[in-house]
Structure formats: C-alpha cells, structure tokens
Amino acid sequence: MKESSVLPPRIEPAYSFPLNCSTNLAKGKFPPVCNRRGKMHVCNPCYLVSEDHASPVLLWDAYVFNSKGTPIKDVVIPDSAQKSLLLQKHCDYIASYGSKKDDYEYCITEYLRMSGMYWGLTVMDLMGQLNRMDKDQVLQFIQQCQHECGGISASIGHDPHLLYTLSAIQILTLYDAVDMVNVEKVVEYVRSLQQDDGSFYGDKWGEVDTRFSFCAVACLSLLGRLDAIDVDTTVEFVVTCMNFDGGFGCRPGSESHAGQIYCCVGTLAITGNLHHINADLLGWWLCERQLPSGGLNGRPEKMPDVCYSWWVLASLKIIGKIHWIDKEKLEKFILACQDEETGGVSDRPGNIVDPFHTLFGVCGLSLLGNETIKPVNPVYCMPEDVIQRAGIRLELL
Amino acid sequence: MATDSRGSRLLSDLNSAFRRDPDIDEYDFLPVLEPKHNRSPLLLQEHKLGLEMWSVRILYDHAYNTLMAWRQKEAHAKFLDPFDLISLSRAVVLVNADCLTAWNIRKELVESSDLNLLDDLKFGALVLSRHPKSPETFCHRKWLLRRYVECCLSSSNGSTTSTGSLYNDFVNMDAIDFDLEAEANNFLLMENNLHGMNQQTDFHEVMRREMNVCRKAGENYPCNYNAWSHRSWVIQNCYNCTIQVLIGELHVTEAWVRQHISDHSGFHYRQYLLTNIHKQADILKEQFSLNYKNLIHKEMQIVVDLLKSFSGHEAIWYHRRYVFQALCKVCDSEAVAVEIISLPDGYDQDLPIKTSQKKTKLENERQVLLLKEVDSVSRNHMSKKDTFQKGLAQKYLDWVQKSCRS
Ligand SMILES: [Zn+2]
Numbered sequence: 162m163k164e165s166s167v168l169p170p171r172i173e174p175a176y177s178f179p180l181n182c183s184t185n186l187a188k189g190k191f192p193p194v195c196n197r198r199g200k201m202h203v204c205n206p207c208y209l210v211s212e213d214h215a216s217p218v219l220l221w222d223a224y225v226f227n228s229k230g231t232p233i234k235d236v237v238i239p240d241s242a243q244k245s246l247l248l249q250k251h252c253d254y255i256a257s258y259g260s261k262k263d264d265y266e267y268c269i270t271e272y273l274r275m276s277g278m279y280w281g282l283t284v285m286d287l288m289g290q291l292n293r294m295d296k297d298q299v300l301q302f303i304q305q306c307q308h309e310c311g312g313i314s315a316s317i318g319h320d321p322h323l324l325y326t327l328s329a330i331q332i333l334t335l336y337d338a339v340d341m342v343n344v345e346k347v348v349e350y351v352r353s354l355q356q357d358d359g360s361f362y363g364d365k366w367g368e369v370d371t372r373f374s375f376c377a378v379a380c381l382s383l384l385g386r387l388d389a390i391d392v393d394t395t396v397e398f399v400v401t402c403m404n405f406d407g408g409f410g411c412r413p414g415s416e417s418h419a420g421q422i423y424c425c426v427g428t429l430a431i432t433g434n435l436h437h438i439n440a441d442l443l444g445w446w447l448c449e450r451q452l453p454s455g456g457l458n459g460r461p462e463k464m465p466d467v468c469y470s471w472w473v474l475a476s477l478k479i480i481g482k483i484h485w486i487d488k489e490k491l492e493k494f495i496l497a498c499q500d501e502e503t504g505g506v507s508d509r510p511g512n513i514v515d516p517f518h519t520l521f522g523v524c525g526l527s528l529l530g531n532e533t534i535k536p537v538n539p540v541y542c543m544p545e546d547v548i549q550r551a552g553i554r555l556e557l558l
Numbered sequence: 559m560a561t562d563s564r565g566s567r568l569l570s571d572l573n574s575a576f577r578r579d580p581d582i583d584e585y586d587f588l589p590v591l592e593p594k595h596n597r598s599p600l601l602l603q604e605h606k607l608g609l610e611m612w613s614v615r616i617l618y619d620h621a622y623n624t625l626m627a628w629r630q631k632e633a634h635a636k637f638l639d640p641f642d643l644i645s646l647s648r649a650v651v652l653v654n655a656d657c658l659t660a661w662n663i664r665k666e667l668v669e670s671s672d673l674n675l676l677d678d679l680k681f682g683a684l685v686l687s688r689h690p691k692s693p694e695t696f697c698h699r700k701w702l703l704r705r706y707v708e709c710c711l712s713s714s715n716g717s718t719t720s721t722g723s724l725y726n727d728f729v730n731m732d733a734i735d736f737d738l739e740a741e742a743n744n745f746l747l748m749e750n751n752l753h754g755m756n757q758q759t760d761f762h763e764v765m766r767r768e769m770n771v772c773r774k775a776g777e778n779y780p781c782n783y784n785a786w787s788h789r790s791w792v793i794q795n796c797y798n799c800t801i802q803v804l805i806g807e808l809h810v811t812e813a814w815v816r817q818h819i820s821d822h823s824g825f826h827y828r829q830y831l832l833t834n835i836h837k838q839a840d841i842l843k844e845q846f847s848l849n850y851k852n853l854i855h856k857e858m859q860i861v862v863d864l865l866k867s868f869s870g871h872e873a874i875w876y877h878r879r880y881v882f883q884a885l886c887k888v889c890d891s892e893a894v895a896v897e898i899i900s901l902p903d904g905y906d907q908d909l910p911i912k913t914s915q916k917k918t919k920l921e922n923e924r925q926v927l928l929l930k931e932v933d934s935v936s937r938n939h940m941s942k943k944d945t946f947q948k949g950l951a952q953k954y955l956d957w958v959q960k961s962c963r964s
Contacts, residue, residue, distance in 0.1 A: 269618065272658060315658070319659045363697075368697045405879075405883055414834070416787065445960075460781060462781065463781055
C-alpha cells in the first residue's frame, strides 16, 4: 500500500500527518530486547478496559532509541518474528485453557471468570471452533451466577456487577440462549443502576464510569430492551465526558484513554448518536496511537499493546477512519505477538500469552480484513453473524 | 478441597504481624520459591512486611476459599465472625487487589461498624503500595470517602456551621503560595487550639493523606490513570472544586510534572485543575486578584521551558495542545467582552453587520495568536537536527492549525 493512501486528508500540503516518525527513528543502537517468555510472571488480564500489564521496570528492556538517544517507548520486532497466523494453535490453546483448573493463575483470575469465558468463547467462534467448548456447562454456570437482584457475577458466590452481566449476556447471545437466565430481572438490574444524570453505577456500591454506560447499553440492546433506560440522558452523560482532543475519559474531565473512548463511541453507536463525535479530531488522536513498530498504545508515551489494537482500531472503524492507520504494520505487530509453541497471543512480542490478548489480537486481525477469521462487529466485539441474528443493525460513520 | 493446614497457620502469622505493627506501610513478596527453614515465611521490619513467594499461594488459597465458601453459604462453610472476615478479606486483597467481592465484604463490615472506616482507608493505602493502579482498590476508597464526607457534612449540619463550611475553611488561606501539605499542617496546629473543631481537623488530615496516597501511586506507576483520576475525583467530591484547593494543587503539582515529563496523566491533572479554575474565573479575580489568562500564560511558560530542556516527549507536546487551545478561548472571550462594552445603545438595528464584524475581528485575533505560535515552534524546534523532536513539533503544528483556526 502506498503511504499517501493511508494518510488522512492534509490541511496544509507542506505538513505531513500523524504517522511515521518511523523513518526518523531507530537507526541508532538498540538495547538488547530480552525475551521475557518463560520468566515467572502472572499476567493479569484486566477486565473490560485493560491497562498495560508488564512491570514498569521491564518496560526499559524494550525502549527504542532514536538517533539522538532519546528513548521512544516502543518495541523492536525481530526479523525472526512469526509472520503467519497460527489459528489452529490458538484454538488448541483456548480449548485447553480451562482444563488446568488447579493452576494458581486460574484460581487467582476467578474474580473475572465470566469475562474470561466471554473472551475464550468469542475467539473460538471467530475462529470457527465454538463447538469444541462445553456449551451445557457454560450455560449452567451462567445460570448459577445470576443473583436475586437480577445482576450476574463473575463466578459463583461472587457479587454481581454490570461488567460481568454484559459478559454473560454476550455469551448467551453467542449461543442464542438468553432465555437461560431471567431476562426481565437482568433488565431491571441494569435499569436500577442508572442515575439522574444519565450515568451508570457499576453495581450497588456506586462507582460511576463511562465503561458502565457501555455495559448497560450493550447489554440491553442485545436483549432488545434499550427502552428500559433513559437513552437521552445516557447519551448526554457520555457527551459530557468528551475532551478538547476529541477523546473521552471515565468521567467528565477525565483524561482521554483508548479503552474509555471505545466504550463511549460504542455507546453512541448503539444509541444512534455518533453525530456528537468530532470524527476528524478523535480520529487524529486515535491514529497518533500507532508507533513505529506498528503496534498501538492507549495513551501518549505508553508502550504498544495488542489489546489496544482492538480499542483503537474498533473506534476508528466505528467513526469511519480505519484507513488512517498503517494496517500492514499493525498486522505485523499482532502476528509477532503470537507464541508459536503454546498458541495464544500476548500483549507485546515475547511476553506470556493469555486469553484476553488472544481475543483482541484475533479481533484486530479480523477488522484488518483477514479472511480466515469471521468478520467481527466493532461495537460489540462479537462475530458479525451473531449480531445479525440478534436483529441488530447499527449505522457507523 | 483438601485444606492445607499451613494455610491457617500462615493466616494467623499474618494477623499477628498486623497486631504487632498496625503501621505496616509497605509489603512485598520475597523471591523464595521453596520453604528453606523452619521459620515463618513472614518478615516484619521497620513497618515493611515481606512474604516468601512460596507461601503466598497457600495463604491465598486458604483465605480465598474460606471466605468464598462463607459468602456462598455453603453447607460445610465455617461460621465466621467479623474479625475472621476482616482478616480473611485482608489476606485476599493483599494478594489479589482486584477481588471485588472481598472489598464488598469489607464495605458491609464498615456499614455494620465492625470495621473502622479510617482504618480501612489506611489499609487500602497499603494495598496500593504494591498494586498502585488497582481499579477496585480505588473504587473501594471512593466508597469509603463518600461515606466519610456524608458523615462529616451531616454532623456539621446539626451544629452552627453550615453544610459548606468544610469546603470553605480553605478560604482564609493565602492562595498564591498555597502548598496543600504545608498549609494543611499549619491549619491543623491552628485548629487544634480551637475548641470543638476536631471534626474539621480530621477532615483536612484525611484529605491530605488521600492526596499523598495518590501522589505515591502516581510515582510508583507511571501514567497511572486510576491514581490521577482518583485525585481529581477527590478534588471534586470532597473539596467541591473549591478554588483555593484548585490553586493549591496547581502549585504543588508543578514541581511534580517538571520531574515526570513523560507522564501525560500528571499533565492532564493540571488540565483538569485549569479547566475548573476557568469555570470560576470571576471568583479568582475577586478573591485573589488572580487572572485566569495569566495562569494559562504561566502554564505555557512551563511547557516552553520543558520542551527546551527535554527533547522527544510526546506528553509535553500534548499538554501544549491543551494550553494553546485554552489560550485561544481566552482570546475569543476577551474579544467578545470588548465588543459588548464598546457597543453603544441603539445599535441593535445594525446587529447583523455588527455580528459579522465581530466575527472577523475574532478570526483576526485568533489568526495572530496562531501565527505567533507557529512561528515560535518553527524557530525553536524545526531547525534542529533531532528528527524525532522535529516530528513531534510538526505533528503539533498540524494539530493546532487544524483545531485552533477558529
Ligand atoms: Zn493489553
């Protein structure tokens, strides 16, 4: 692809836009990039919006230096990096993930089990092998996680929360089995968490965050029950979280963050309110997230991370600016994050894989047009055919 | 599930460590992968707690399974009294700070007065020393702080002071040289001499500690989104965005951002402060004879200084975007204000003409500001050899020309 075709429209012919400081960098010395795979390190795949996962000290391993020696936070992709997609390996990795139940990692991640299952099942469906998972066991588990109040928890005996309620409804939609839970009570639970200003609590304890607005709206729309909440104030609240740079944060006045942007853009897309977005300004901020390695970060001066290939790319897709980033380089970055022995995808080349980054890596490749993966819906992060079957039609920009 | 008897022994070791030293302020897991001697794997020294790595999993399994069995009301579950619940949930979140249910159990214990709210704030600070960005830990703190503020406000309601008095106590302070920490200490001394004012004293002390917790978390983990967004939450929800506090915070974070030039969250926090100061520009002028425009100019000076000294930092350039667009807005509002003042009576009929003239004038002012900015950045950054810094400067110029035209 010729470079000019991926550039956004220029305002002044003399100026070159966001991308590509790459040609200028990285000609100097590199510190050796150490392979961190195999070191003892429990990856903590965070829930809906991910922060980065490696220790701040380790980040220095991967600093790239420009010709003057200023560190640029990025990674170097070795020539030996994997260049083709290892779909079958990833399927095997996910299929065997839940079988190691004595694993400390499995035990310590129980607090987000429902989301973990959603990641695994969705990526299996996108790769065409959902039938390898134990459907009955999954559905029974979800039933056991619904509480008296209607909300659904991450695991049996844990407390209900909007994050896990959405994950559960996503899984049930995947299996076309929402009737396995008491839908009326789910709707009532979500409705009960909306506040007068349109915002949503994550659970009864009262934390407010635009992530929860997305959870509420996505969940109800999958159930065909958006009418249960006040959509106008929901939108108003999300719009008050918009910043001067076109991005969104967790609350009004909060810093723009790629994960929060995805949630806010998604909320506006589902409710048919994308006109509130300044697509040029937001698109600009989003495509400035691409680093010389091709990977995307979630905020300025952060390391690239595969999960941001999803938050950023999906947001760009929704606002119709996906052509503003260098797709080939991003594809190369994601492919380099695969583990060719164990299967699975990690946050950065050489790190330990987990189901969270495996899903978002595969979703990213799907949005980039890889035809061996099912098309993914950029708003719901679910297979497009599932969203069609649920009767949902969204207008994107 | 086979219960490992070592689990309950480790838990009582942990409990006795906290009994011996209620002021533990940091903890970590020591890289000892197998039991090597017959001693306890818990080490306590100068308020620092160390747990040998091998014991962490055993402790966690025991605490987590016992607590969750109780929560699920399983038939074989043990009866647990509040003390057990406090110690089990403590062990769980020390290892896994994002276990929402364990934090919720602690909220219930606070509600039933079995757990002291301020003690739990202190414990949360300890958890953040090892998990500086844990979202559930910050979430729990917000809940505790909301409850605390409500409690302070409702009791001050009953006294002669009004509801807003806690916020307004800051009014007497010297705004310009306001250093939140030092001033809060002076304030404490002053307050302690007054009879019956302990509640206010506590309030400010609690908030001072909260700011410290945020600062430490921001230092332990760069670009700590949760820590900085928590800090702005405190400013809004516990201080009601009182202008004295905003100015004080602007003052204390200047040195911080100068030392953390890659930290966009730190810069953004200043943006948050400036935006909220702007909303109260009138009060700023009346009470402190400070001009918002001067604050923005001063911020631009900080940016210019930093860009001169440190090359290749996107965060500083992003901050400049904010500062410059804020400057443009000030420029617009001043131009409008001048128009309104100079518009004599009886000119209403000519309004369409006036409006278009006004618009042209606005555009001109903007244009001048923009030209100056482009010129200054070009002169200082576009002629250097440093290609990366040049690239960032170029992106900045593109952005302001697109976004700040008018
Ligand atoms: Zn990630």
